[in-house]
Amino acid sequence: MGHLTGGYGAHPVIVDVALSAASGITALVGPNGAGKTTTLRLITGTLRPEQGDISYGGKSLIGLPPDAIVRLGVVLVPEGGGLFGTMAVEENLLMGAYLPAARSRRHENLAMVRTLFPRLQERRDVMARRLSGGEQQMLAIGRALMACPRLLILDEPSLGLAPAVVQQVAEAIRAIAAAGVPILLCEQNTALALHLAECVFVMERGRIVLEGTAEEIRRRPEVRDAYLGS
Numbered sequence: 001m002g003h004l005t006g007g008y009g010a011h012p013v014i015v016d017v018a019l020s021a022a023s024g025i026t027a028l029v030g031p032n033g034a035g036k037t038t039t040l041r042l043i044t045g046t047l048r049p050e051q052g053d054i055s056y057g058g059k060s061l062i063g064l065p066p067d068a069i070v071r072l073g074v075v076l077v078p079e080g081g082g083l084f085g086t087m088a089v090e091e092n093l094l095m096g097a098y099l100p101a102a103r104s105r106r107h108e109n110l111a112m113v114r115t116l117f118p119r120l121q122e123r124r125d126v127m128a129r130r131l132s133g134g135e136q137q138m139l140a141i142g143r144a145l146m147a148c149p150r151l152l153i154l155d156e157p158s159l160g161l162a163p164a165v166v167q168q169v170a171e172a173i174r175a176i177a178a179a180g181v182p183i184l185l186c187e188q189n190t191a192l193a194l195h196l197a198e199c200v201f202v203m204e205r206g207r208i209v210l211e212g213t214a215e216e217i218r219r220r221p222e223v224r225d226a227y228l229g230s
């Protein structure tokens, strides 16, 4: 995407943002209120940009409704997971496969999700809202995988999780990328994002202020001071 500008009212929250997430893990990091979630809303069609372009696989996403964007393979796991709380784990997973193309592949995808998250298999009949925070995040990612993503977008998957659980989620993110699904990871947890991603974009006040490989970004003094505390 390039030159993207948009927001919620008269004043754009996102100004002239360009980023790409073609393969592996790409991270979008930045402090609270920087505009990360707003950027994801613009990409996934729940907000219309004022200017700029967004494309995936050579197709423009501008003006498409959210479900058409999912059909193209761009799938978002929103902050907090967006689960159906009173539905069982397995039902939530199957809801991820509601589009015809995904429905026809639901058995293989379900098997893949069970391999990735054995815990979800153990908890298959439990209501989503009764799961721990870590299990809910795994379920949210699993449900997104049921939609056959060709770009998986994760909004703050580590938020509120205990360090050991963050590690499990991080391993799952790595495994998904290794299986060939590109990932755009939005995180306030900069250390985690730099650890996982190859390519990193730093957003502040609605603009991309730095971009580079994780290695380059990690060495920048302003990043060390502001985000890594070292």
Ligand SMILES: Nc1ncnc2c1ncn2[C@@H]1O[C@H](COP(=O)(O)OP(=O)(O)OP(=O)(O)O)[C@@H](O)[C@H]1O
Residues within 6 Å of the ligand: 008, 013, 030, 031, 032, 033, 034, 035, 036, 037, 038, 039, 188
């Ligand atoms: N629905 C909304 N209506 C109006 N303003 C909003 C709305 N959602 C977010 N904003 C504003 O847009 C700006 C960017 O918010 P956004 O949620 O995109 O940031 P973020 O980088 O995702 O932050 P966080 O790390 O806290 O999730 C903030 O100033 C926020 O107050």
Ligand SMILES: [Mg+2]
Residues within 6 Å of the ligand: 036, 037, 038, 079, 155, 156
């Ligand atoms: Mg956010």
